[in-house]
Amino acid sequence: MEQTLYRRVAEDIKAAIASGTYEAGARLPSESELAQRYGASRGTIRQAFAALRADGVISSRQGARRVVLGGPRVQSFAELLSFSRWARAIGEVPAGRVVTMELRAATEEERVHLELGEGARVYHLTRLRLLSGRPVMIERSAYREPVGAMVAGMELDTVSITERLQALGVIFADAEHLIDAVAATTQDARLLDIRPRTPLLRERRRTTDPSGVALEWSDDRYIGDAVAFSVHNSAQASALSRLPSIPRPTPAEA
Amino acid sequence: MEQTLYRRVAEDIKAAIASGTYEAGARLPSESELAQRYGASRGTIRQAFAALRADGVISSRQGARRVVLGGPRVQSFAELLSFSRWARAIGEVPAGRVVTMELRAATEEERVHLELGEGARVYHLTRLRLLSGRPVMIERSAYREPVGAMVAGMELDTVSITERLQALGVIFADAEHLIDAVAATTQDARLLDIRPRTPLLRERRRTTDPSGVALEWSDDRYIGDAVAFSVHNSAQASALSRLPSIPRPTPAEA
DNA sequence: CAGTGGTCTAGACCACTCC
DNA sequence: GAGTGGTCTAGACCACTGC
Numbered sequence: 022m023e024q025t026l027y028r029r030v031a032e033d034i035k036a037a038i039a040s041g042t043y044e045a046g047a048r049l050p051s052e053s054e055l056a057q058r059y060g061a062s063r064g065t066i067r068q069a070f071a072a073l074r075a076d077g078v079i080s081s082r083q084g085a086r087r088v089v090l091g092g093p094r095v096q097s098f099a100e101l102l103s104f105s106r107w108a109r110a111i112g113e114v115p116a117g118r119v120v121t122m123e124l125r126a127a128t129e130e131e132r133v134h135l136e137l138g139e140g141a142r143v144y145h146l147t148r149l150r151l152l153s154g155r156p157v158m159i160e161r162s163a164y165r166e167p168v169g170a171m172v173a174g175m176e177l178d179t180v181s182i183t184e185r186l187q188a189l190g191v192i193f194a195d196a197e198h199l200i201d202a203v204a205a206t207t208q209d210a211r212l213l214d215i216r217p218r219t220p221l222l223r224e225r226r227r228t229t230d231p232s233g234v235a236l237e238w239s240d241d242r243y244i245g246d247a248v249a250f251s252v253h254n255s256a257q258a259s260a261l262s263r264l265p266s267i268p269r270p271t272p273a274e275a
Numbered sequence: 276m277e278q279t280l281y282r283r284v285a286e287d288i289k290a291a292i293a294s295g296t297y298e299a300g301a302r303l304p305s306e307s308e309l310a311q312r313y314g315a316s317r318g319t320i321r322q323a324f325a326a327l328r329a330d331g332v333i334s335s336r337q338g339a340r341r342v343v344l345g346g347p348r349v350q351s352f353a354e355l356l357s358f359s360r361w362a363r364a365i366g367e368v369p370a371g372r373v374v375t376m377e378l379r380a381a382t383e384e385e386r387v388h389l390e391l392g393e394g395a396r397v398y399h400l401t402r403l404r405l406l407s408g409r410p411v412m413i414e415r416s417a418y419r420e421p422v423g424a425m426v427a428g429m430e431l432d433t434v435s436i437t438e439r440l441q442a443l444g445v446i447f448a449d450a451e452h453l454i455d456a457v458a459a460t461t462q463d464a465r466l467l468d469i470r471p472r473t474p475l476l477r478e479r480r481r482t483t484d485p486s487g488v489a490l491e492w493s494d495d496r497y498i499g500d501a502v503a504f505s506v507h508n509s510a511q512a513s514a515l516s517r518l519p520s521i522p523r524p525t526p527a528e529a
Numbered sequence: 530c531a532g533t534g535g536t537c538t539a540g541a542c543c544a545c546t547c548c
Numbered sequence: 549g550a551g552t553g554g555t556c557t558a559g560a561c562c563a564c565t566g567c
Binding site (some may be wrong): 051052053063067070082083084085087208232 | 554
Protein backbone atom coordinates (compact mmCIF):
# COMPACT_ATOMS: atom_id res chain seq x y z
CA MET A 22 0.00 0.00 0.00
CA GLU A 23 1.70 3.16 -1.24
CA GLN A 24 -0.55 5.36 0.89
CA THR A 25 -3.85 4.86 2.68
CA LEU A 26 -6.72 2.82 1.33
CA TYR A 27 -9.35 5.52 1.51
CA ARG A 28 -7.14 7.93 -0.43
CA ARG A 29 -6.68 5.33 -3.13
CA VAL A 30 -10.43 4.82 -3.36
CA ALA A 31 -10.97 8.58 -3.58
CA GLU A 32 -8.30 8.92 -6.27
CA ASP A 33 -9.86 6.10 -8.26
CA ILE A 34 -13.26 7.75 -8.20
CA LYS A 35 -11.78 11.15 -9.08
CA ALA A 36 -9.93 9.57 -11.98
CA ALA A 37 -13.08 7.82 -13.17
CA ILE A 38 -14.90 11.16 -13.15
CA ALA A 39 -12.04 12.90 -14.97
CA SER A 40 -11.94 10.17 -17.61
CA GLY A 41 -15.64 10.54 -18.31
CA THR A 42 -16.76 7.23 -16.81
CA TYR A 43 -19.08 9.26 -14.62
CA GLU A 44 -20.39 12.50 -16.08
CA ALA A 45 -21.88 15.41 -14.16
CA GLY A 46 -25.21 14.26 -12.75
CA ALA A 47 -24.30 10.57 -12.88
CA ARG A 48 -24.96 8.34 -9.89
CA LEU A 49 -21.96 6.71 -8.26
CA PRO A 50 -21.71 3.12 -6.94
CA SER A 51 -23.10 2.45 -3.49
CA GLU A 52 -20.95 2.22 -0.38
CA SER A 53 -21.55 -1.48 0.00
CA GLU A 54 -20.64 -2.23 -3.60
CA LEU A 55 -17.34 -0.35 -3.29
CA ALA A 56 -16.64 -1.93 0.09
CA GLN A 57 -16.94 -5.32 -1.51
CA ARG A 58 -14.91 -4.34 -4.56
CA TYR A 59 -12.01 -3.07 -2.44
CA GLY A 60 -12.34 -5.63 0.33
CA ALA A 61 -12.76 -2.71 2.72
CA SER A 62 -15.21 -1.85 5.44
CA ARG A 63 -18.03 0.61 4.87
CA GLY A 64 -16.30 3.18 7.06
CA THR A 65 -13.28 3.36 4.79
CA ILE A 66 -15.43 3.91 1.72
CA ARG A 67 -17.35 6.62 3.56
CA GLN A 68 -14.06 8.33 4.35
CA ALA A 69 -13.20 8.37 0.65
CA PHE A 70 -16.56 9.90 -0.22
CA ALA A 71 -16.19 12.47 2.56
CA ALA A 72 -12.94 13.68 1.00
CA LEU A 73 -14.63 14.11 -2.38
CA ARG A 74 -17.52 15.90 -0.68
CA ALA A 75 -15.11 18.32 1.01
CA ASP A 76 -13.58 19.14 -2.37
CA GLY A 77 -16.99 19.83 -3.86
CA VAL A 78 -16.80 16.99 -6.38
CA ILE A 79 -19.92 15.09 -5.36
CA SER A 80 -23.15 15.65 -3.50
CA SER A 81 -24.64 13.30 -0.97
CA ARG A 82 -28.08 12.78 0.54
CA GLN A 83 -29.65 10.20 2.73
CA GLY A 84 -31.36 7.38 0.89
CA ALA A 85 -30.05 8.21 -2.59
CA ARG A 86 -26.87 7.36 -4.45
CA ARG A 87 -24.16 10.00 -4.50
CA VAL A 88 -24.13 12.25 -7.54
CA VAL A 89 -21.31 13.82 -9.53
CA LEU A 90 -21.50 17.63 -9.50
CA GLY A 91 -20.61 19.91 -12.38
CA GLY A 92 -18.12 22.72 -12.01
CA PRO A 93 -14.41 23.17 -12.67
CA ARG A 94 -11.94 20.34 -12.11
CA VAL A 95 -10.60 20.49 -8.60
CA GLN A 96 -7.24 22.02 -7.94
CA SER A 97 -4.95 20.64 -5.30
CA PHE A 98 -3.96 22.87 -2.42
CA ALA A 99 -0.36 22.94 -3.64
CA GLU A 100 -1.41 23.90 -7.13
CA LEU A 101 -3.49 26.72 -5.75
CA LEU A 102 -0.68 28.19 -3.66
CA SER A 103 1.93 28.09 -6.37
CA PHE A 104 1.55 30.39 -9.36
CA SER A 105 4.17 28.40 -11.25
CA ARG A 106 2.55 25.05 -10.64
CA TRP A 107 -0.81 26.46 -11.68
CA ALA A 108 0.58 28.02 -14.84
CA ARG A 109 2.13 24.76 -15.95
CA ALA A 110 -1.10 22.92 -15.18
CA ILE A 111 -3.04 25.11 -17.62
CA GLY A 112 -0.36 24.80 -20.28
CA GLU A 113 1.30 28.20 -19.88
CA VAL A 114 4.88 29.16 -19.10
CA PRO A 115 5.22 30.87 -15.70
CA ALA A 116 7.75 33.60 -15.04
CA GLY A 117 8.58 36.12 -12.35
CA ARG A 118 10.40 39.46 -12.33
CA VAL A 119 11.58 40.76 -8.99
CA VAL A 120 10.70 44.40 -8.37
CA THR A 121 11.95 44.70 -4.78
CA MET A 122 13.23 42.37 -2.10
CA GLU A 123 14.02 43.68 1.35
CA LEU A 124 14.25 42.92 5.03
CA ARG A 125 12.39 45.68 6.83
CA ALA A 126 10.13 46.52 9.76
CA ALA A 127 6.67 44.99 9.45
CA THR A 128 3.78 47.31 8.72
CA GLU A 129 0.78 47.41 11.03
CA GLU A 130 -1.19 45.24 8.59
CA GLU A 131 1.60 42.69 8.35
CA ARG A 132 1.98 42.51 12.12
CA VAL A 133 -1.73 41.79 12.49
CA HIS A 134 -1.89 39.05 9.88
CA LEU A 135 1.43 37.40 10.67
CA GLU A 136 0.74 37.70 14.40
CA LEU A 137 3.98 39.53 15.09
CA GLY A 138 4.93 41.80 17.96
CA GLU A 139 5.81 45.47 17.92
CA GLY A 140 9.04 46.16 16.03
CA ALA A 141 9.19 42.78 14.28
CA ARG A 142 10.87 42.54 10.90
CA VAL A 143 9.71 40.73 7.76
CA TYR A 144 11.17 39.83 4.40
CA HIS A 145 9.11 41.62 1.79
CA LEU A 146 9.06 40.69 -1.87
CA THR A 147 7.37 42.43 -4.77
CA ARG A 148 7.27 40.38 -7.93
CA LEU A 149 5.59 40.70 -11.30
CA ARG A 150 4.19 37.38 -12.51
CA LEU A 151 3.80 36.52 -16.19
CA LEU A 152 1.88 33.87 -18.07
CA SER A 153 3.69 32.99 -21.30
CA GLY A 154 5.28 36.43 -21.35
CA ARG A 155 2.08 38.36 -20.57
CA PRO A 156 2.00 40.20 -17.23
CA VAL A 157 -1.07 39.08 -15.27
CA MET A 158 -0.35 39.58 -11.58
CA ILE A 159 1.59 41.55 -9.00
CA GLU A 160 2.56 39.71 -5.87
CA ARG A 161 3.51 41.53 -2.68
CA SER A 162 4.46 38.97 -0.04
CA ALA A 163 5.72 39.30 3.51
CA TYR A 164 7.42 36.31 5.10
CA ARG A 165 8.04 35.60 8.75
CA GLU A 166 11.76 35.75 9.51
CA PRO A 167 12.92 32.12 9.43
CA VAL A 168 11.05 31.40 6.21
CA GLY A 169 11.93 34.77 4.71
CA ALA A 170 15.63 34.06 5.15
CA MET A 171 15.24 30.98 2.98
CA VAL A 172 13.36 32.97 0.36
CA ALA A 173 16.04 35.65 0.33
CA GLY A 174 18.59 33.08 -0.75
CA MET A 175 16.71 31.96 -3.82
CA GLU A 176 17.03 32.92 -7.47
CA LEU A 177 13.67 34.61 -7.49
CA ASP A 178 13.40 35.33 -11.20
CA THR A 179 13.33 31.69 -12.17
CA VAL A 180 12.17 29.78 -9.18
CA SER A 181 8.85 28.83 -7.63
CA ILE A 182 9.12 29.91 -4.01
CA THR A 183 6.43 27.57 -2.77
CA GLU A 184 8.00 24.55 -4.45
CA ARG A 185 11.46 25.42 -3.14
CA LEU A 186 10.17 26.00 0.39
CA GLN A 187 8.37 22.69 0.37
CA ALA A 188 11.57 20.98 -0.75
CA LEU A 189 13.30 22.66 2.21
CA GLY A 190 10.76 21.13 4.60
CA VAL A 191 8.44 24.10 5.10
CA ILE A 192 4.87 22.83 5.29
CA PHE A 193 1.92 24.97 4.25
CA ALA A 194 -1.17 23.46 5.83
CA ASP A 195 -3.96 26.04 5.77
CA ALA A 196 -4.71 29.25 3.91
CA GLU A 197 -7.20 32.06 4.43
CA HIS A 198 -8.05 34.08 1.33
CA LEU A 199 -9.62 37.55 1.26
CA ILE A 200 -10.89 38.34 -2.20
CA ASP A 201 -12.10 41.75 -3.40
CA ALA A 202 -11.84 44.20 -6.28
CA VAL A 203 -9.65 47.30 -6.35
CA ALA A 204 -8.61 49.91 -8.87
CA ALA A 205 -5.05 49.71 -10.18
CA THR A 206 -2.70 52.20 -8.53
CA THR A 207 -0.16 53.98 -10.67
CA GLN A 208 2.52 51.47 -9.63
CA ASP A 209 0.17 48.56 -10.37
CA ALA A 210 -0.62 50.03 -13.76
CA ARG A 211 2.98 50.66 -14.70
CA LEU A 212 4.08 47.13 -13.78
CA LEU A 213 1.13 45.38 -15.41
CA ASP A 214 1.23 47.65 -18.44
CA ILE A 215 -2.39 48.71 -18.12
CA ARG A 216 -4.18 52.00 -17.51
CA PRO A 217 -4.49 53.27 -13.92
CA ARG A 218 -7.86 52.61 -12.27
CA THR A 219 -8.37 49.41 -14.27
CA PRO A 220 -10.25 46.83 -12.13
CA LEU A 221 -7.96 44.31 -10.44
CA LEU A 222 -8.95 41.14 -8.64
CA ARG A 223 -7.14 41.23 -5.30
CA GLU A 224 -6.39 38.13 -3.27
CA ARG A 225 -4.89 38.69 0.14
CA ARG A 226 -3.73 35.41 1.60
CA ARG A 227 -2.50 34.25 4.97
CA THR A 228 -0.80 30.87 4.86
CA THR A 229 -0.15 28.93 8.03
CA ASP A 230 1.87 25.87 9.01
CA PRO A 231 0.32 22.77 10.62
CA SER A 232 0.40 24.29 14.10
CA GLY A 233 -1.42 27.42 12.99
CA VAL A 234 1.56 29.80 12.82
CA ALA A 235 1.25 32.31 9.98
CA LEU A 236 4.24 32.03 7.62
CA GLU A 237 3.23 34.29 4.75
CA TRP A 238 0.94 37.26 4.14
CA SER A 239 0.53 38.15 0.51
CA ASP A 240 -1.35 40.75 -1.53
CA ASP A 241 -1.77 39.44 -5.09
CA ARG A 242 -3.48 41.57 -7.73
CA TYR A 243 -4.63 39.98 -10.96
CA ILE A 244 -5.66 41.77 -14.12
CA GLY A 245 -9.45 41.56 -13.92
CA ASP A 246 -10.10 39.82 -17.20
CA ALA A 247 -7.24 37.34 -16.87
CA VAL A 248 -8.18 35.31 -13.82
CA ALA A 249 -11.19 34.23 -11.77
CA PHE A 250 -11.55 32.20 -8.61
CA SER A 251 -13.94 29.33 -8.24
CA VAL A 252 -15.27 28.26 -4.85
CA HIS A 253 -17.54 25.38 -4.04
CA ASN A 254 -19.57 25.18 -0.87
CA SER A 255 -22.55 23.43 0.61
CA ALA A 256 -24.62 23.09 3.72
CA GLN A 257 -22.15 20.43 4.89
CA ALA A 258 -18.94 22.36 4.28
CA SER A 259 -18.99 26.11 3.86
CA ALA A 260 -15.58 27.69 4.33
CA LEU A 261 -16.74 30.79 2.47
CA SER A 262 -17.88 34.09 3.98
CA ARG A 263 -19.03 37.43 2.67
CA LEU A 264 -17.57 40.36 4.61
CA PRO A 265 -18.25 44.07 4.66
CA SER A 266 -15.03 45.81 3.68
CA ILE A 267 -13.29 48.00 6.19
CA PRO A 268 -14.56 45.16 8.35
CA ARG A 269 -15.05 45.31 12.02
CA PRO A 270 -11.99 43.48 13.36
CA THR A 271 -12.67 39.79 13.79
CA PRO A 272 -12.11 38.21 17.20
CA ALA A 273 -8.93 36.61 15.91
CA GLU A 274 -7.54 39.95 14.80
CA ALA A 275 -8.78 42.05 17.66
CA MET B 276 -31.97 14.43 21.27
CA GLU B 277 -32.93 17.56 19.35
CA GLN B 278 -30.61 16.66 16.51
CA THR B 279 -27.56 14.45 16.16
CA LEU B 280 -24.94 14.09 18.83
CA TYR B 281 -21.94 14.99 16.69
CA ARG B 282 -23.63 18.22 15.59
CA ARG B 283 -24.25 19.13 19.18
CA VAL B 284 -20.62 18.52 20.04
CA ALA B 285 -19.52 20.61 17.07
CA GLU B 286 -21.89 23.42 18.06
CA ASP B 287 -20.60 23.34 21.63
CA ILE B 288 -17.01 23.68 20.47
CA LYS B 289 -17.90 26.44 18.02
CA ALA B 290 -19.73 28.27 20.78
CA ALA B 291 -16.77 27.87 23.12
CA ILE B 292 -14.50 29.38 20.48
CA ALA B 293 -16.91 32.24 19.82
CA SER B 294 -17.19 32.99 23.53
CA GLY B 295 -13.43 33.23 23.88
CA THR B 296 -12.92 30.05 25.90
CA TYR B 297 -10.51 28.97 23.19
CA GLU B 298 -8.64 31.73 21.39
CA ALA B 299 -6.91 31.47 18.03
CA GLY B 300 -3.90 29.20 18.46
CA ALA B 301 -5.32 27.46 21.53
CA ARG B 302 -5.22 23.68 21.81
CA LEU B 303 -8.57 21.89 22.05
CA PRO B 304 -9.44 18.92 24.29
CA SER B 305 -8.44 15.49 23.08
CA GLU B 306 -10.85 13.09 21.41
CA SER B 307 -10.83 10.71 24.32
CA GLU B 308 -11.54 13.44 26.83
CA LEU B 309 -14.55 14.67 24.85
CA ALA B 310 -15.74 11.11 24.26
CA GLN B 311 -15.80 10.59 28.00
CA ARG B 312 -17.43 13.96 28.69
CA TYR B 313 -20.27 13.29 26.23
CA GLY B 314 -20.54 9.59 26.88
CA ALA B 315 -19.89 9.08 23.18
CA SER B 316 -17.57 6.93 21.17
CA ARG B 317 -14.42 8.29 19.65
CA GLY B 318 -15.90 8.10 16.16
CA THR B 319 -18.66 10.51 17.03
CA ILE B 320 -16.21 13.06 18.40
CA ARG B 321 -14.08 12.70 15.31
CA GLN B 322 -17.14 13.44 13.19
CA ALA B 323 -17.69 16.66 15.10
CA PHE B 324 -14.07 17.70 14.58
CA ALA B 325 -14.29 16.80 10.88
CA ALA B 326 -17.19 19.23 10.49
CA LEU B 327 -15.18 22.03 12.11
CA ARG B 328 -12.22 21.15 9.91
CA ALA B 329 -14.38 21.38 6.78
CA ASP B 330 -15.51 24.85 7.83
CA GLY B 331 -11.92 25.97 8.34
CA VAL B 332 -12.32 26.57 12.07
CA ILE B 333 -9.59 24.25 13.34
CA SER B 334 -6.47 22.52 12.09
CA SER B 335 -5.54 18.95 12.77
CA ARG B 336 -2.35 16.92 12.66
CA GLN B 337 -1.36 13.47 13.73
CA GLY B 338 0.08 13.27 17.21
CA ALA B 339 -0.81 16.79 18.33
CA ARG B 340 -3.93 18.34 19.81
CA ARG B 341 -6.22 20.20 17.42
CA VAL B 342 -5.68 23.93 17.21
CA VAL B 343 -8.09 26.84 16.77
CA LEU B 344 -7.35 28.82 13.60
CA GLY B 345 -7.67 32.58 13.20
CA GLY B 346 -9.77 34.14 10.46
CA PRO B 347 -13.32 35.45 10.16
CA ARG B 348 -16.17 33.82 12.01
CA VAL B 349 -17.77 31.17 9.86
CA GLN B 350 -20.92 31.94 7.98
CA SER B 351 -23.59 29.32 7.51
CA PHE B 352 -24.47 28.26 4.00
CA ALA B 353 -27.93 29.82 4.31
CA GLU B 354 -26.48 33.09 5.54
CA LEU B 355 -24.13 33.15 2.59
CA LEU B 356 -26.83 32.60 -0.02
CA SER B 357 -29.23 35.17 1.35
CA PHE B 358 -28.29 38.83 1.11
CA SER B 359 -31.04 39.72 3.59
CA ARG B 360 -29.96 37.19 6.19
CA TRP B 361 -26.36 38.32 5.84
CA ALA B 362 -27.25 41.99 6.16
CA ARG B 363 -29.17 41.40 9.36
CA ALA B 364 -26.29 39.31 10.73
CA ILE B 365 -23.90 42.24 10.39
CA GLY B 366 -26.39 44.67 11.88
CA GLU B 367 -27.56 46.38 8.72
CA VAL B 368 -31.02 46.75 7.20
CA PRO B 369 -31.38 44.89 3.89
CA ALA B 370 -33.53 46.16 1.04
CA GLY B 371 -34.18 45.38 -2.60
CA ARG B 372 -35.51 47.38 -5.53
CA VAL B 373 -36.74 45.46 -8.55
CA VAL B 374 -35.42 46.78 -11.83
CA THR B 375 -36.85 44.14 -14.16
CA MET B 376 -38.65 40.82 -13.79
CA GLU B 377 -39.50 38.80 -16.85
CA LEU B 378 -40.10 35.35 -18.25
CA ARG B 379 -37.99 35.06 -21.39
CA ALA B 380 -35.87 32.73 -23.50
CA ALA B 381 -32.66 31.69 -21.78
CA THR B 382 -29.41 33.13 -23.07
CA GLU B 383 -26.61 30.85 -24.20
CA GLU B 384 -24.80 31.43 -20.90
CA GLU B 385 -27.90 30.66 -18.86
CA ARG B 386 -28.58 27.48 -20.80
CA VAL B 387 -25.06 26.28 -20.12
CA HIS B 388 -25.10 26.95 -16.38
CA LEU B 389 -28.68 25.87 -15.72
CA GLU B 390 -28.21 22.83 -17.96
CA LEU B 391 -31.22 23.69 -20.11
CA GLY B 392 -32.03 22.66 -23.64
CA GLU B 393 -32.37 24.75 -26.77
CA GLY B 394 -35.30 27.16 -26.57
CA ALA B 395 -35.81 26.84 -22.80
CA ARG B 396 -37.26 29.77 -20.88
CA VAL B 397 -36.15 31.24 -17.56
CA TYR B 398 -37.46 33.77 -15.08
CA HIS B 399 -34.98 36.61 -14.98
CA LEU B 400 -34.80 39.16 -12.19
CA THR B 401 -32.66 42.27 -11.91
CA ARG B 402 -32.61 43.78 -8.45
CA LEU B 403 -30.66 46.53 -6.75
CA ARG B 404 -29.67 45.57 -3.21
CA LEU B 405 -29.14 48.11 -0.45
CA LEU B 406 -27.47 48.00 2.94
CA SER B 407 -29.13 50.46 5.31
CA GLY B 408 -30.19 52.58 2.36
CA ARG B 409 -26.83 52.51 0.57
CA PRO B 410 -26.75 50.68 -2.80
CA VAL B 411 -24.03 48.03 -2.70
CA MET B 412 -24.93 45.33 -5.18
CA ILE B 413 -26.77 44.51 -8.40
CA GLU B 414 -28.23 41.06 -8.65
CA ARG B 415 -29.14 39.51 -12.00
CA SER B 416 -30.63 36.07 -11.39
CA ALA B 417 -32.09 33.47 -13.71
CA TYR B 418 -34.33 30.77 -12.24
CA ARG B 419 -35.31 27.44 -13.70
CA GLU B 420 -39.01 27.41 -14.53
CA PRO B 421 -40.70 25.70 -11.56
CA VAL B 422 -38.71 27.75 -9.04
CA GLY B 423 -38.97 30.91 -11.09
CA ALA B 424 -42.75 30.69 -11.05
CA MET B 425 -42.66 30.80 -7.24
CA VAL B 426 -40.32 33.78 -7.32
CA ALA B 427 -42.57 35.61 -9.76
CA GLY B 428 -45.39 35.49 -7.24
CA MET B 429 -43.45 37.20 -4.45
CA GLU B 430 -43.35 40.78 -3.28
CA LEU B 431 -39.79 41.23 -4.41
CA ASP B 432 -39.15 44.66 -2.95
CA THR B 433 -39.52 43.53 0.61
CA VAL B 434 -38.88 39.85 0.67
CA SER B 435 -35.85 37.59 0.87
CA ILE B 436 -36.24 35.19 -2.04
CA THR B 437 -34.02 32.53 -0.55
CA GLU B 438 -35.87 32.54 2.74
CA ARG B 439 -39.27 32.38 1.03
CA LEU B 440 -38.18 29.59 -1.28
CA GLN B 441 -36.88 27.58 1.63
CA ALA B 442 -40.20 28.04 3.40
CA LEU B 443 -41.88 26.70 0.25
CA GLY B 444 -39.76 23.55 0.43
CA VAL B 445 -37.10 24.40 -2.16
CA ILE B 446 -33.77 23.06 -0.92
CA PHE B 447 -30.48 24.66 -1.89
CA ALA B 448 -27.76 22.10 -1.25
CA ASP B 449 -24.64 23.13 -3.13
CA ALA B 450 -23.28 26.29 -4.73
CA GLU B 451 -20.47 26.99 -7.15
CA HIS B 452 -19.11 30.55 -7.07
CA LEU B 453 -17.06 32.22 -9.80
CA ILE B 454 -15.42 35.36 -8.48
CA ASP B 455 -13.67 38.01 -10.56
CA ALA B 456 -13.35 41.77 -11.03
CA VAL B 457 -15.06 43.78 -13.75
CA ALA B 458 -15.53 47.44 -14.63
CA ALA B 459 -18.98 48.92 -14.02
CA THR B 460 -21.05 49.20 -17.19
CA THR B 461 -23.15 52.30 -17.71
CA GLN B 462 -26.23 50.47 -16.39
CA ASP B 463 -24.28 49.20 -13.36
CA ALA B 464 -23.02 52.70 -12.68
CA ARG B 465 -26.43 54.31 -12.98
CA LEU B 466 -28.08 51.84 -10.63
CA LEU B 467 -25.29 51.83 -8.04
CA ASP B 468 -24.84 55.59 -8.28
CA ILE B 469 -21.13 55.39 -9.05
CA ARG B 470 -18.95 56.37 -11.99
CA PRO B 471 -18.74 54.01 -14.98
CA ARG B 472 -15.62 51.80 -15.09
CA THR B 473 -15.42 51.68 -11.28
CA PRO B 474 -14.10 48.27 -10.16
CA LEU B 475 -16.83 45.84 -9.16
CA LEU B 476 -16.46 42.50 -7.42
CA ARG B 477 -18.47 40.03 -9.47
CA GLU B 478 -19.82 36.77 -8.06
CA ARG B 479 -21.46 34.44 -10.52
CA ARG B 480 -23.19 31.63 -8.68
CA ARG B 481 -24.81 28.38 -9.67
CA THR B 482 -26.98 26.91 -6.93
CA THR B 483 -28.14 23.31 -7.08
CA ASP B 484 -30.65 21.16 -5.24
CA PRO B 485 -29.68 17.95 -3.40
CA SER B 486 -29.81 15.88 -6.58
CA GLY B 487 -27.48 18.21 -8.45
CA VAL B 488 -30.07 20.03 -10.57
CA ALA B 489 -29.19 23.71 -11.08
CA LEU B 490 -32.00 25.95 -9.80
CA GLU B 491 -30.46 29.41 -10.03
CA TRP B 492 -27.73 31.16 -11.99
CA SER B 493 -26.92 34.61 -10.70
CA ASP B 494 -24.54 37.42 -11.59
CA ASP B 495 -24.05 39.63 -8.52
CA ARG B 496 -21.87 42.74 -8.70
CA TYR B 497 -20.70 44.43 -5.51
CA ILE B 498 -19.19 47.86 -5.21
CA GLY B 499 -15.50 47.06 -4.87
CA ASP B 500 -14.87 48.77 -1.58
CA ALA B 501 -18.06 47.56 0.11
CA VAL B 502 -17.64 43.80 0.22
CA ALA B 503 -14.99 41.09 0.22
CA PHE B 504 -15.16 37.32 0.21
CA SER B 505 -13.23 35.14 2.58
CA VAL B 506 -12.33 31.55 1.73
CA HIS B 507 -10.56 29.02 3.86
CA ASN B 508 -8.83 25.98 2.45
CA SER B 509 -6.26 23.38 3.32
CA ALA B 510 -4.54 20.30 2.05
CA GLN B 511 -7.45 18.27 3.44
CA ALA B 512 -10.28 20.28 1.91
CA SER B 513 -9.64 22.61 -0.97
CA ALA B 514 -12.82 23.56 -2.79
CA LEU B 515 -11.09 26.60 -4.28
CA SER B 516 -9.61 26.94 -7.76
CA ARG B 517 -7.91 29.66 -9.74
CA LEU B 518 -9.06 29.82 -13.35
CA PRO B 519 -7.88 31.66 -16.42
CA SER B 520 -10.75 33.85 -17.60
CA ILE B 521 -12.36 33.15 -20.91
CA PRO B 522 -11.69 29.66 -19.63
CA ARG B 523 -11.51 26.58 -21.76
CA PRO B 524 -14.88 24.89 -21.19
CA THR B 525 -14.70 22.46 -18.29
CA PRO B 526 -15.66 18.82 -18.89
CA ALA B 527 -18.92 19.43 -17.07
CA GLU B 528 -19.83 22.31 -19.33
CA ALA B 529 -18.56 20.89 -22.59
C1' DC C 530 7.55 6.92 26.47
C1' DA C 531 2.89 8.45 27.22
C1' DG C 532 -0.52 10.86 24.75
C1' DT C 533 -2.80 11.85 20.60
C1' DG C 534 -4.71 11.74 16.15
C1' DG C 535 -4.98 8.75 11.62
C1' DT C 536 -6.67 4.55 9.67
C1' DC C 537 -9.52 0.55 9.59
C1' DT C 538 -12.89 -3.12 10.99
C1' DA C 539 -17.60 -5.20 11.95
C1' DG C 540 -21.59 -4.58 13.31
C1' DA C 541 -26.12 -2.08 14.64
C1' DC C 542 -30.29 0.84 13.94
C1' DC C 543 -32.64 4.44 11.63
C1' DA C 544 -34.44 7.85 7.98
C1' DC C 545 -34.97 8.49 3.60
C1' DT C 546 -35.38 7.53 -1.65
C1' DC C 547 -37.02 5.26 -5.36
C1' DC C 548 -39.69 2.14 -7.80
C1' DG D 549 -40.31 -2.80 0.49
C1' DA D 550 -35.55 -3.14 -0.91
C1' DG D 551 -31.73 -0.29 -1.24
C1' DT D 552 -29.00 3.41 0.42
C1' DG D 553 -26.82 6.77 3.10
C1' DG D 554 -26.62 8.93 8.10
C1' DT D 555 -25.42 8.05 12.81
C1' DC D 556 -23.22 5.56 16.43
C1' DT D 557 -20.53 1.98 18.98
C1' DA D 558 -16.28 -0.66 20.57
C1' DG D 559 -12.26 -2.01 19.66
C1' DA D 560 -7.63 -2.48 17.17
C1' DC D 561 -3.03 -1.00 15.44
C1' DC D 562 -0.03 2.52 13.86
C1' DA D 563 2.57 7.12 13.17
C1' DC D 564 3.60 11.03 15.06
C1' DT D 565 4.25 14.84 18.78
C1' DG D 566 6.01 16.55 22.74
C1' DC D 567 8.22 16.21 26.88
